[in-house]
Each structure stands twice: as C-alpha cells, then as structure tokens.
Amino acid sequence: MNKEKKPLLITTGEPAGIGMDVVLLLAAENKLQDFLRPIWVSADANAMKKRADELVAAGVLKNCPTWQTFDIDGVKEDAITQQISQRSTDNDSAFVLLNVPCAAPVTAGQINIDNSAMVAQQLAIAHKLATNQTVAAIVTGPLQKSALIDAGIKLPDGTMFSGHTEFFMQQSGCEKVVMMLANQAMKVALVTTHLPLKDVASAITMDNVRQTVQIVIDDMKEKFGLTQPRILVCGLNPHAGEGGHLGTEEIDIINPVLREFIKAGVDISEAMPADTLFTSRHLANCDAVIAMYHDQGLPVLKSHGFGDTVNLTLGLPYIRTSVDHGTALDLAGQGGASATSLYQALNMANEMADRSLINKPLA
Structure with missing residues (x-):
C-alpha cells in the first residue's frame, strides 16, 4: 500500500x-x-x-x-x-x-x-x-x-x-447535490431523487433545474476532467410535452433555464423526449444525461450495465x-x-x- x-x-x-x-x-x-x-x-x-x-x-x-x-x-x-x-x-x-x-x-x-x-x-x-x-x-x-x-x-x-x-x-x-449513476454506456444525473411519482412535477422548479445543471457542469469538469461537457436533458412529460398538449413544464420551466445555459455557451440540449434521447444516435454525442426523476433515467442506465454501475454524489465538498x-x-x-x-x-x-x-x- x-x-x-x-x-x-x-x-x-x-x-x-x-x-x-x-x-x-x-x-x-x-x-x-x-x-x-x-x-x-x-x-x-x-x-x-x-x-x-x-x-x-x-x-x-x-x-x-x-x-x-x-x-x-x-x-x-x-x-x-x-x-x-x-x-x-x-x-x-x-x-x-x-x-x-x-x-x-x-x-x-x-x-x-x-x-x-x-x-x-x-x-x-x-x-x-x-x-x-x-x-x-x-x-x-x-x-x-x-x-x-x-x-x-x-x-x-x-x-x-x-x-x-x-x-x-x-x-x-x-443546499443541493445531484445523484449521478455512471457506467461504460452512459452517465445519468437526476433533478429529483427519492420522491413518490405524484410529487415529482411540483419539485421540477426553475431553481432546481438550474442548480442541477450547474452542479453537473462543474463536476463533469472537476471530477471527470471534461473542459466542455456535452449534456442532453430529458423532458418531464411524454414527448417532452408535445408542444404543451401533454404538459407545460418544458415550456414554462425547463427550457427557459436550459436556454440560459445555451446562451452562456454551454453544450446542452433543450428538453428532449426521454424515449428517443436514450438511443445510441444521441448517446454517442453526449457526456451526461440529466433526467427529471429517478425511474426516468436509471432503469435505462442499469439495463446497460447493472452490477457495473457506480452511484456518485455530485456537488459535495x-x-x-x-x-x-x-x-x-x-x-x-x-x-x-x-x-x-x-x-x-x-x-x-x-x-x-x-x-x-x-x-x-x-x-
């Protein structure tokens, strides 16, 4: 030793x-x-x-x-x-x-x-x-x-x-930390963690999304050594709200925050439908995915490497x-x-x- x-x-x-x-x-x-x-x-x-x-x-x-x-x-x-x-x-x-x-x-x-x-x-x-x-x-x-x-x-x-x-x-x-799970296939961070599904939508606030994105950016740089991390973000609703027909959180909350980061030069997407984001075409060009809730992101990740996956907490000292x-x-x-x-x-x-x-x- x-x-x-x-x-x-x-x-x-x-x-x-x-x-x-x-x-x-x-x-x-x-x-x-x-x-x-x-x-x-x-x-x-x-x-x-x-x-x-x-x-x-x-x-x-x-x-x-x-x-x-x-x-x-x-x-x-x-x-x-x-x-x-x-x-x-x-x-x-x-x-x-x-x-x-x-x-x-x-x-x-x-x-x-x-x-x-x-x-x-x-x-x-x-x-x-x-x-x-x-x-x-x-x-x-x-x-x-x-x-x-x-x-x-x-x-x-x-x-x-x-x-x-x-x-x-x-x-x-x-005030805020971020749960991320990582394996060879992908890295997935969560805006919300251990909440009943009925409580998730109310926890998706502009401050929560903003803090999550910033912590992911900071720790992808500090802990993973990526100078310009590429980040994809899931919408909350099916089809990322379908233009407001299936929910308005993407329009009212998520995308306005993401546009702040895009305007600042961050390589980050607007809210994307989770059912198409987690495809090889998109994952090949990203370093981390931000999902809105626990079972939106983690089942997909674990299906690609359960037992080889690491849970880490971003934002801690x-x-x-x-x-x-x-x-x-x-x-x-x-x-x-x-x-x-x-x-x-x-x-x-x-x-x-x-x-x-x-x-x-x-x-």
Whole structure:
C-alpha cells in the first residue's frame, strides 16, 4: 500500500447484508491493492470475522483474508491516520478495519434494527474523515433504508432517513447535490431523487433545474476532467410535452433555464423526449444525461450495465461513490454476491482522487 496517498474509505453499511461480503471477495482476490493507496473499511470487527468464516465454510473463499483492526472509539478524526500509521506494520494485510461495534450480534440475512445506529455512525465517521481530508474519498456499501426508518434514525434536519445522498448533503451543509449513476454506456444525473411519482412535477422548479445543471457542469469538469461537457436533458412529460398538449413544464420551466445555459455557451440540449434521447444516435454525442426523476433515467442506465454501475454524489465538498445494488439479504454469507460494482466504485473514486492530486483530466 502506498502510504503517501490518502486512503479510500469503504463503509460496509447494513451488517446483515452483503456489504462485508463484497469487501472480503475483493480482499481475497488481492484486488484492493490495485488502487495503490491504503484501503480502510468501517464495520463491526466481530461481524467481519464471522462473515469471513461463513464464506470460507460456504466455499466462496479459500482462505480468510487478513486485515488490521483499529478501534476508533475516543480517537479524534484528525489523529486516526497517525495512530494507524504507528500501529501498522503488516504489509500483507488487505485493509485496515475501523471497528464500529454493533449493539447486537449480527446474523447474515436477518435485519436487526438495534444495529441501525451503527450504520448511521459509519456514515457520520466517514463524513468527518472526508471533511478533514483524512481520507481521499468515501465509497459506500448498501444500507437498508427501511431498517433505519423503523429504528427512528433521522437525517440531520430531523426528517425521515431517505438515503446516503440526502445524509451527506445535509451533513455537508449543501443546499443541493445531484445523484449521478455512471457506467461504460452512459452517465445519468437526476433533478429529483427519492420522491413518490405524484410529487415529482411540483419539485421540477426553475431553481432546481438550474442548480442541477450547474452542479453537473462543474463536476463533469472537476471530477471527470471534461473542459466542455456535452449534456442532453430529458423532458418531464411524454414527448417532452408535445408542444404543451401533454404538459407545460418544458415550456414554462425547463427550457427557459436550459436556454440560459445555451446562451452562456454551454453544450446542452433543450428538453428532449426521454424515449428517443436514450438511443445510441444521441448517446454517442453526449457526456451526461440529466433526467427529471429517478425511474426516468436509471432503469435505462442499469439495463446497460447493472452490477457495473457506480452511484456518485455530485456537488459535495469531497468524493463519494457507491455500489449500485442493495443489501441482497438472501445472498449474505451464502455466496453469489458480486463485487464488481464495489470494484468499479473504488476505481472511480481512486481516479478522481488521483486527478485531484495531479490536476489533469482522466484518461
């Protein structure tokens, strides 16, 4: 591991799910060394050892990977790197485990809401370590939103826990962030995220569209190294409103904002029908698509590469990527889970972190 580079931090998320499994799979295949920087993992130390033993017993792993455990209770975030460095002498270890204990024993595949506070604690620790630049990036494993909600875990503003994106946005004091999913086929950003469909239209405001477009432009330049990103934008309504006959949001809200950017020299389309935008002819000439809502853009993207897709949050003061899958409770500890998405999320985070060091575009 290259200790001159700051670590990538993986949060394993829901302990009953496959977050620990996919880390162990990459560790067993020696793939965590590919990134030439330290890898830190937050998890319950006892649960991680138990899960490794279960995967060995299931024949998924030939041998249990080795790691170094570091108890972070009572250690200030800005001192963690120094203390780990002082203790870390075993170069054969695949990763450093930041021990975040669960309140109750972990059983693979069985949610226990008593452990939801530990899941939230992982995220709070990750935010602090990224904010003070102890780690180069956060890579999040899957959590079970329903478990956190049932446990009464709230977002910082006191509202219902709705996901990683909203958590990191509020912790960072950002007015707006943008969820983007990316794979080899396309990159899709969203104006709205986890809303009931009936609430989407009212959330499509000029300010929301304007902020989303600006964040996408800024981060396509900063994080992807594109000096003049080419962006296509979906309309909200079928056929982008059909000239107002199927809805007027394109005429009244979306296109007036997009024309502001076009006038400023941005390579961006006006609102296009989503059913024709996502064709190879159009995608061949764009760097990113902006969709109005979750299930307008993401099913198309995932149909081109589910398991190879990375979820990232644009607009944060630090790098955050994530897997594109859920907790897969039925696979936890049993085998069958794929670590491909975690590998891709680590790779994207690593490339962005490397680029921030050398200040040049990604290849």
